[in-house]
Amino acid sequence: MARAVPETHAEILTAAARRFASTGYKGTSLQDIAGEVGCSKATVLYHFASKEALLTELMAPAIAVLVGLDARIAEQQRGADAQRVAGEGFVDLAVRFRREIALLRGEFTELLQQPAFVHIRQISDRLIDALAGRPDRPSARIAALVVLAGIAETCAEFIDIPDDELRPALLAVVQRALEPVT
Amino acid sequence: MARAVPETHAEILTAAARRFASTGYKGTSLQDIAGEVGCSKATVLYHFASKEALLTELMAPAIAVLVGLDARIAEQQRGADAQRVAGEGFVDLAVRFRREIALLRGEFTELLQQPAFVHIRQISDRLIDALAGRPDRPSARIAALVVLAGIAETCAEFIDIPDDELRPALLAVVQRALEPVT
DNA sequence: AGCATGCCTGACCGATCGGTCAGGTGCTGA
DNA sequence: TCAGCACCTGACCGATCGGTCAGGCATGCT
Structure with missing residues (x-):
């Protein structure tokens, strides 16, 4: 053609x-x-060059923003600030890149195993630490993972509703669900 | 051999x-x-008989419990009771059948599309309604999905920690995260 | 006119998938 | 002793996968 x-x-x-x-x-x-x-x-x-190259190019913008968020979290001195920045930042990212998240549906964990994505795995580990507030408390880490994974899946599911309906609801549930840093 | x-x-x-x-x-x-x-x-x-038959037999016990939970939720008269039963029941189910949940990692949504699993999709819809408390509020439904998906993923991830460490933490995050039924 | 380059294609490759089938093996009851 | 059955196997099937390759066809520069 x-x-x-x-x-x-x-x-x-x-x-x-x-x-x-x-x-x-x-x-x-x-x-x-x-x-x-x-x-x-x-x-x-x-x-x-390959199917994987297609995926990489597709994910590049989202990954760039994720790296930026990681840096902003690292800048915070107090745990409470890191928690807030991580929560709000991840909600923004997830809402904005809903489509990219949806295409990783379930294969996320598997793709992270590949050597090419090691730094993404490290970033998401740090993200969970930040969301947990006190990473030494197992219950805090569990709450953080529930929030992280729940937001990702929810954004992938509600792919068509307007941003300004999804974002506030997610921010609210994040604030409620995470253990407060005392 | x-x-x-x-x-x-x-x-x-x-x-x-x-x-x-x-x-x-x-x-x-x-x-x-x-x-x-x-x-x-x-x-x-x-x-x-087939690969799918293997999966079906593997999932049968978990599905049976899920169907039972669905029935117990339907028995409740008040929304607040349905929410509590749904939350506690799903946490119990998810903790108990962590392995089964893990094997559906990401393919859950896709498998639900198949005609054989239509009733599972209906059940999970009712589960979200019950967790939301007031299904008419979009923000409540969003919170419910975050909780549901987050728990599932978390259980699949923490596959090795003891039940009595995982369950209380999940119950706590469920109670915090869901919108209360007034 | 002639040549190079960008874009695109059909044909083909080896690997792997789920699934079928005819047949082998060893135990059991008549 | 032998038929029958449960269990298991290698060889094979068609389909599909990601990926390769030689070549066709415009277009534009020299």
Whole structure:
């Protein structure tokens, strides 16, 4: 199919985002993506070195923001401040990158095992510590993980409701659920 | 391999549970399971009609308890009672069937789409309504989903810590996180 | 005109998947 | 002794996966 302007690269990216978000990374084949774009599978692999490269490019913006959040948390001196920054920051991130979170549905833990994503795992560990407030208390860490995972899943589920309906509700539940830092 | 007592059926079941829990349903091949048991893939399919049949048998006890919980919630007259029963009941269920939850990691939403699991989807909808207390309030539903998904993921993650450390912490976070029914 | 380059494709590759099948083996009861 | 049955297996099947490759087809520069 001859195209006036070769915008195929971007088309593949958005088609992949849509498909990954609804069927998951493993559950989506390059054939699926190619079919949705209206090109051949070979074309997808002409524009992207591999399926994983496609995922990486798709996740890049979200990861960049996550790294930024990690840095902002590290700046805080008091535990209570770190907890607040982590909570609000993660809610913002999750709401904003709902689609990216949805495409990792369930495969998140598995993908984190791969060597390429080690630093993401470290960041999420620090995020849980910050949310827990007192990481030495197991119950605080448990509450933090419930909040973290719950927000992620909820954002992936409520993918269509407006941001300003989702965000306040999430901020409220975060504030209630976490153990306060005394 | 000749076996004195053919306990292969049970061995396959436990091996499958272990593998599914660590690699996920889709991420585990019949070959993997056969390898762990020390038999051939054909033997696995001799004992179980299909891979899906294996999953179904593995999930049966957890599903039975879930159905029971659903019935107990329906018995409650007051919203506050339904909320309490749902919260405590789901925590108990999640802690008890951590392994089963872990093996659905991320594929839960996807598996629920299949016609065979429609009633499970209906039950989880009612569970969210009960947890929300006032299902008409979007913020209450959001809080309920955060709690539900967060607990599930947390139980799958903390698969090795003792029950009586996990359960109280979860019950506490549930009580804090949900919107009270006034 | 001729050549290089960007974009795209069909055909093909090896690997792996879930599942089938004919047949082998060893125990058991008649 | 032998038929029958439960248990198990290797070989094989079609489908699908991610990925490779040689070549076709425009377009634009020299």
